Amino acid sequence: MSETARITPKRLMLGQVSICDGCCCGKIEKGHPAVPVQWLKQEWKVRGLLKRVHLTICGCLGPCDVPNVVMITSSEGTQWLARLSTQRHYTMLADWAEQSKDADELLPLPKELSEFSLMPYREQSPLSFEGQLVFEGHR
Numbered sequence: 001m002s003e004t005a006r007i008t009p010k011r012l013m014l015g016q017v018s019i020c021d022g023c024c025c026g027k028i029e030k031g032h033p034a035v036p037v038q039w040l041k042q043e044w045k046v047r048g049l050l051k052r053v054h055l056t057i058c059g060c061l062g063p064c065d066v067p068n069v070v071m072i073t074s075s076e077g078t079q080w081l082a083r084l085s086t087q088r089h090y091t092m093l094a095d096w097a098e099q100s101k102d103a104d105e106l107l108p109l110p111k112e113l114s115e116f117s118l119m120p121y122r123e124q125s126p127l128s129f130e131g132q133l134v135f136e137g138h139r
């Protein structure tokens with residue numbers, strides 16, 4: 001595989017946790033469990049996780065029919081979760097992020113969260129820049 005120039009920031013993250021707070025996820029008026037946005041922001045700050053296992057509270061990630069959606073990305077790929085419904089689920093995410101920060105690598109997600117694993121994509125050819133894989137290293 002040929003070399004591809006890459007832009008790199010000063011501080012490399014271990015990963016990024018994007019938690020959907022869009023049009024459906026967390027909207028109790030639509031019958032979905034709340035997303036504890038303020039608690040998450042506070043936990044990430046208190047635990048010193050920002051810029052290491054970065055937290056992003058974001059708009060719609062796409063699969064609205066299976067709220068509440070979380071997307072975890074790293075150099076190793078993307079793991080999606082859906083239908084998180086309790087504070088315990090978000091606490092497990094925060095604990096996992098802190099343990100990963102302390103270990104200086106993304107650890108396996110808690111087994112209890114595996115039942116919330118989501119695959120939102122159809123099978124297709126790998127994404128590329130005219131013949132060069134974009135997600136080199138992704139599984």
Ligand code: FES
Nearest residue numbers: 020022024025060
């Ligand atoms: S609002 Fe969360 S996936 Fe659309």
